[in-house]
Amino acid sequence: xxxxxxxxxxxxxxxxxxxxxxxxxxxxxxxxxxxxxxxxxxxxxxxxxxxxxxxxxxxxxxxxxxxxxxxxxxxxxxxxxxxxxxxxxxxxxxxxxxxxxxxxxxxxxxxxxxxxxxxxxxxxxxxxxxxxxxxxxxxxxxxxxxxxxxxxxxxxxxxxxxxxxxxxxxxxxxxxxxxxxxxxxxxxxxxxxxxxxxxxxxxxxxxxxxxxxxxxxxxxxxxxxxxxxxxxxxxxxxxxxxxxxxxxxxxxxxxxxxxxxxxxxxxxxxxxxxxxxxxxxxxxxxxxxxxxxxxx
Amino acid sequence: xxxxxxxxxxxxxxxxxxxxxxxxxxxxxxxxxxxxxxxxxxxxxxxxxxxxxxxxxxxxxxxxxxxxxxxxxxxxxxxxxxxxxxxxxxxxxxxxxxxxxxxxxxxxxxxxxxxxxxxxxxxxxxxxxxxxxxxxxxxxxxxxxxxxxxxxxxxxxxxxxxxxxxxxxxxxxxxxxxxxxxxxxxxxxxx
Numbered sequence: 426x427x428x429x430x431x432x433x434x435x436x437x438x439x440x441x442x443x444x445x446x447x448x449x450x451x452x453x454x455x456x457x458x459x460x461x462x463x464x465x466x467x468x469x470x471x472x473x474x475x476x477x478x479x480x481x482x483x484x485x486x487x488x489x490x491x492x493x494x495x496x497x498x499x500x501x502x503x504x505x506x507x508x509x510x511x512x513x514x515x516x517x518x519x520x521x522x523x524x525x526x527x528x529x530x531x532x533x534x535x536x537x538x539x540x541x542x543x544x545x546x547x548x549x550x551x552x553x554x555x556x557x558x559x560x561x562x563x564x565x566x567x568x569x570x571x572x573x574x575x576x577x578x579x580x581x582x583x584x585x586x587x588x589x590x591x592x593x594x595x596x597x598x599x600x601x602x603x604x605x606x607x608x609x610x611x612x613x614x615x616x617x618x619x620x621x622x623x624x625x626x627x628x629x630x631x632x633x634x635x636x637x638x639x640x641x642x643x644x645x646x647x648x649x650x651x652x653x654x655x656x657x658x659x660x661x662x663x664x665x666x667x668x669x670x671x672x673x674x675x676x677x678x679x680x681x682x683x684x685x686x687x688x689x690x691x692x693x694x695x696x697x698x699x700x701x702x703x704x705x706x707x708x709x710x711x712x713x714x715x716x717x718x719x720x721x
Numbered sequence: 722x723x724x725x726x727x728x729x730x731x732x733x734x735x736x737x738x739x740x741x742x743x744x745x746x747x748x749x750x751x752x753x754x755x756x757x758x759x760x761x762x763x764x765x766x767x768x769x770x771x772x773x774x775x776x777x778x779x780x781x782x783x784x785x786x787x788x789x790x791x792x793x794x795x796x797x798x799x800x801x802x803x804x805x806x807x808x809x810x811x812x813x814x815x816x817x818x819x820x821x822x823x824x825x826x827x828x829x830x831x832x833x834x835x836x837x838x839x840x841x842x843x844x845x846x847x848x849x850x851x852x853x854x855x856x857x858x859x860x861x862x863x864x865x866x867x868x869x870x871x872x873x874x875x876x877x878x879x880x881x882x883x884x885x886x887x888x889x890x891x892x893x894x895x896x897x898x899x900x901x902x903x904x905x906x907x908x909x910x911x912x
Binding site for chain 2: 498
C-alpha cells in the first residue's frame with residue numbers, strides 16, 4: 426500500500442471500516458510512516474471531539490415562550506378563500522377602472538394634440554373616426570363631443586354611408602397657390618359591418634404622396650381573417666385623389682369565393698368621399714379623404 | 722381541557738393529533754421535544770445563535786402550517802429536521818450571495834484569516850479550532866457531518882433529512898472529516 430492510498434484510508438481505518446487484510450496492510454504502512462501515524466491520531470481526535478461540539482440550546486423557558494407564540498399564531502383565524510377572492514376581485518376591478526380611465530385620458534390627449542392645427546391649415550390632421558350618430562354614449566362620441574366643444578368651427582360630418590357616418594376635423598383647404606407640386610396626406614378607412622351588426626375598422630393606412638404621381642400607391646392588407654383580403658390602390662393625378670378597393674373572401678360556410686370591387690375619387694379641397702360595397706353578408710365602407718401638407 | 726398531557730409525554734402521533742384538534746398541549750409537546758434539536762442543527766450549520774433561533778422558529782411555523790398534510794410516511798423528527806436543514810442551507814446561500822453582510826460567516830472567511838486562526842493562536846483550544854474549521858466547510862459537507870457526527874443520526878436517516886442518497890451522505894461525511902483533519906494538522910501536539 427503506497428502512502429497516498431493509505432492517506433485516503435485514514436478515516437475508514439479509524440472507523441474500523443477496512444477489511445481485516447486491508448487493515449493489516451494499513452498498519453504495516455503506518456509502522457514505517459510517522460506522518461501517517463499522526464494523521465490517524467488526528468482523525469481519532471476529530472472523531473472523538475465532534476460529538477462534543479453539541480452546544481447547549483436555549484433553556485426550557487425559551488421553548489415554552491416560543492410554543493406560546495406559535496399557538497397564538499396557529500389560532501389566528503385563517504383568511505378564507507372567499508375573502509381572498511373578494512379582495513382579489515376588488516383589486517382587479519380597481520385596476521381595470523384605473524386602466525380605462527388612463528386609456529381614455531391618453532386618447533383624449535392624443536386627439537387634442539392632433540387637433541391643435543396651425544391656423545393656415547397646412548398640417549394634416551387624421552382625425553377621421555367612424556360613428557354611429559345615435560351612439561351618444563360611445564367613448565369616441567364623448568371624445569368628439571369634447572373636441573367639438575374645443576374646435577366648434579372645425580368639426581363636421583365628412584361622409585355618410587348606409588346609416589353610419591364618419592366625423593372629422595374640417596382641415597381640407599383648397600391647394601395653396603405657388604410653385605411646386607402639392608404634397609398630400611391621403612387617409613383611407615375601411616369599415617366592415619357584419620350581418621350581426623358588428624362593425625370594425627379593418628384597414629386604416631395613411632400615405633403621403635405628391636400630386637401628379639404617375640404610379641399607383643398600393644396599400645395591401647389583410648383583414649385579420651386569413652381568408653379575406655382587402656387591397657386598396659390610391660393615385661394622385663391632376664388635382665384629384667383616386668382610390669379603388671378590392672375585397673375578396675370565402676363565404677361561410679359554403680366556401681364560395683366572393684369578390685367585389687369599387688372606385689371612388691375626390692378633388693383636392695373636397696372633404697371626403699365614402700364608397701359602400703357588399704360582400705356576402707358583410708358590408709364594407711371605404712372612406713377616402715386627403716389633406717394638403719404643403720408644396721414641394 | 723388544556724394540558725391534558727405533559728409536554729414531553731405522548732408519542733409524536735398523539736401530539737400531532739392534538740395539534741390538528743387545535744390543542745395547545747400538542748404544540749407545546751412538539752416544541753419541547755424537538756426545539757432544542759432543531760436549534761442545535763441550525764446553530765451548527767449557520768454558525769450563529771441568533772440565526773438558529775429564527776430558523777428553528779420558522780421550521781415550526783412551516784411544519785405546523787402543513788401539519789394536516791403530514792401523512793406520516795417519514796418520522797416527524799425527520800420531517801422537521803429536513804425543514805430546518807433546508808432553511809439553514811438557504812439562509813447560508815443567501816448570506817454568501819451578500820458578502821457585505823456575511824463578514825461573520827466562517828464559510829466565507831478569507832483564507833488568510835483562517836490561516837492566522839489556525840497557525841497564530843496556540844492558545845485556542847482544539848475544540849474551538851475544530852468549531853472554526855467546521856464552520857469553514859461547504860454547507861453540504863457541514864450539514865452532513867452535523868447530522869451524523871454531532872446529532873448522532875445514521876447515514877440513512879441523514880440521507881432522508883437531506884433528500885439525497887445514503888452513499889452521498891457517506892461520501893460527504895468522509896470528505897468533511899478528511900478536510901477537517903488536513904486543516905487541523907499540527908493541532909494535536911498543542912492540545
